[in-house]
Amino acid sequence: NAGVTQTPKFQVLKTGQSMTLQCAQDMNHEYMSWYRQDPGMGLRLIHYSVGAGITDQGEVPNGYNVSRSTTEDFPLRLLSAAPSQTSVYFCASSYGNAETQYFGPGTRLLVL
């Protein structure tokens, strides 16, 4: 039981490049979410999903896209990276709602 996994662990992008951050969970959780963590700003919700085929925006969705084609996977796409997207990104999952969320190990992203 791997829990919540994220790849890559670290990534460097140039401004304007695109990439996908991967997130997977093997706990059969319906709820999955993406947060970004910046110094002094806590964890801010980017997008979330309450089940396969259903996604919604969080607090800071601009510049990010998500999809949820399976229960296990919830990828986060950056269409055109900007330096303001330099951050640590955490994926999390829970059973039926936003409670008792289990976090992945995080992806550190640097946009030059």
Added chain:
Amino acid sequence: GENVEQHPSTLSVQEGDSAVIKCTYSDSASNYFPWYKQELGKRPQLIIDIRSNVGEKKDQRIAVTLNKTAKHFSLHITETQPEDSAVYFCAAKGGLTGGGNKLTFGTGTQLKVEL
């Protein structure tokens, strides 16, 4: 939407002393309040949570209290140990009108337990 404020941003205590971290929230319909601990370079991990129908919850050396009228909740750590040193985040889950499927986090408290 929900707004969560957390204080203090840093807290230094002597080993064995108690530590208290306080949070306020804005959405009176919020009904779930977790606390997460994040050690340096690690992922946040849930350490305790409380629901709006409960005033206090304890788990060994940690406890959380909730005052719904004042819309604030607190984390209490007794007999602090060096391994308690970490960043602690409070959060609130909004009511149906404020986002019943969203957690809003506070900005974190860096707790340092000194020997």
